[in-house]
Amino acid sequence: MSGKGNAPVIIKRKKVVAGDGHHGGAWKVAYADFVTAMMAFFLLMWLLNATTEKQRKGIADFFNPTIPVNRISGGGDGSFGGDSVFTEETLAQNGTGAPEGQSASNQEGSGASSGASDAQSYTEVKEMLSAFSGESMAADSALRHIVTKVTDEGLIIELHDLEDEPLFAKGSDVPEPVLELLVDMMAEVFSIVTNKVALNGFMASQPVVVARNPVWNLSSQRADRLRVMLEEAAFPASRIQRVSGYADRRPVVSNPVSFRNNRVELILLRSDISAAQN
Template identity: 50%
Template sequence: MADAAMIVKRKKVIAGDGHHGGAWKVAYADFVTAMMAFFLLMWLLNATTEDQRKGLAEYFDPRVPIAKISGGGTGAFGGDSMFSENTMAQNGAGAANQTPMQNEQSQGDTGTLAREGDEGSAQELTELDNLFRGMTGESEAADALLQHIKTRVTDEGLVIELFDVDGQPLFRAGSAEPTAQMQALLEMVGGVARLVTNRIAITGHTDASPFASGAAYGNWELSTDRAQVSRRALSEAGIEAERMARVTGKADTEPRPNATLDDPRNRRVQITLLRTGR
C-alpha cells in the first residue's frame, strides 16, 4: 500500500485590525480634542465681557509692551515706549523692531523718518487708552487705583477722569491738598502722557456741597486750585510746561452724566490729551 501524502495547512495570522490598522483612533482622538477646544472657546466667549476679552487679546499680543512678560522698562507700565519699533523687551517676548506692523512703522519716502504730525491720531490715543485698561490685574495696588479712573476717546482727545469713590477721596475735604492716592494717579498719568507730545488740558470739578455762607473761598476757587495742583504734579512727573494748553475750574456746573449732585464722582479732575491742532 502506497504511503499517503501528508498535507500541511498553514494558517495566516493578520496583525492589527485588518487593513485599516489603528490610525483611525489617532484621527478620532484629534477630532475630539479639537471639538473640546472649540466648545471651550465658545463658552469662554459667552462667559466674559468685552473688556475682559480685549484684555486677554492684549495679554497674548507680543506687539503690546504692557504685559509683565513683554515689558522692556521699569516704569509703571513695564515698557519704554508705546510703539513696538522703538523698544525691545528684555526677555525677547515683547515688541520687535525688525518687523513692526504697518501702522507702527516710521513714515516718509525712505521709510526712515520719524512719525511727525501724527501724534494726535485716533490710533495713538486708542493705544494710550489701552495702556490704562491693560493695567487691570497687574497688582492689587494698581486695581485699587484704577477704580478712580475712567478713560474715553472723544473728538477732543483722550479724556482721563480721576474721581472720588465712597470713602476714598483724592483730595482732603474742602482743600486742594492731594491724598497719596491722587499723587500716585497723577504720577501714573504723567508716565502715559510722556509717551506722546500732545498738548494737555486740565479741568477741575466739585460736587454741589456749599461752603459756609459768605465765605470768600468757594467751589470755583476749589476746582481751579485742584486743577493747578494736578498741573504741578504732572510737571514734576516730567511733562513740559509748554504742553499745557489750559487749566480751568468749573465748580459744580458739569456733574457727571446720570450722577446726583452730591455724587462723590463729581469731585474729579479731568485731564485731556488733546488731538493735534487743538
C-alpha cells in the first residue's frame, strides 16, 4: 500500500500546433480591395488620357442626376395638390429647383443636338472632298496637299506644302496655281454646310538667324490671302470668324525648318463655339 501511495504522478501535456493559421481569409479580402482600387485608378488615368473634353463631360453628366429631386418641392397647386414631383409640368412650374433643372435639361438636349449636327456636317464635307478624287489629274495632285482631322474646335482641313510643290511663292503670300484650285474646292465643299470658318497660317522656321524674322507677318499675310481667295470664290464673308497667323510656333514635324510646317488651316467651327464667340 505504501508503495502505491508513493507512485509518481505523470502529467501528459499535448501541444496543439495550429498548422493552418496562415490560410485565414482576412488578408485576401484586404488584398482584393487594394487590387480593385488600383484597377479603378489606372482605368481613371486611361480615361483622362484617351478621351476629349466633350467626352469627359458626357461621362460626368452620366453620373449626375438629370432631375434634381432633392431640391424640388412637393409640387401641386397648393398643399397636397396631387401633382407628382416627377411630372414635366411640376418641374417646369413648381419647386425651388425647377427652373435650374429645366435649364440644364434644355442645355444638354441642345448640346447633343448641335454635336450630332456638326458630326453629320463633317462627314458630308469629308465625303465630298473624297469625291474630287479621280475627276482629273490636277485634282488628284491637289488632294495630296490635304490633311483632315476632327478636334474639340471642329473639323480642321490643313493645306500644306509638298517638297516639289509649295502653296505660295517662296517668301511671299502670292498663291501658286495649286492653291487656287484647292480654294475653289474648299468654297464648293463649304457651301453644303453652315458652320463658321476660322483661318490660320503657319510657317517653317528660318534656317539662319535674321535681323527681322518675317514668319510672323508672312503667316498672317498668307492666312489673310486665303480669306480673300475664299471670298473671291463666292464664299460668304460673314461666315469667316477669324484670321490668325502663328508664325513658326506650332510645327507639325520635329524638324522646325521642314517645308511640311508651311501650311494654312481652314477650320469648320463647332456650332456651340461659333455661338459663344458671337
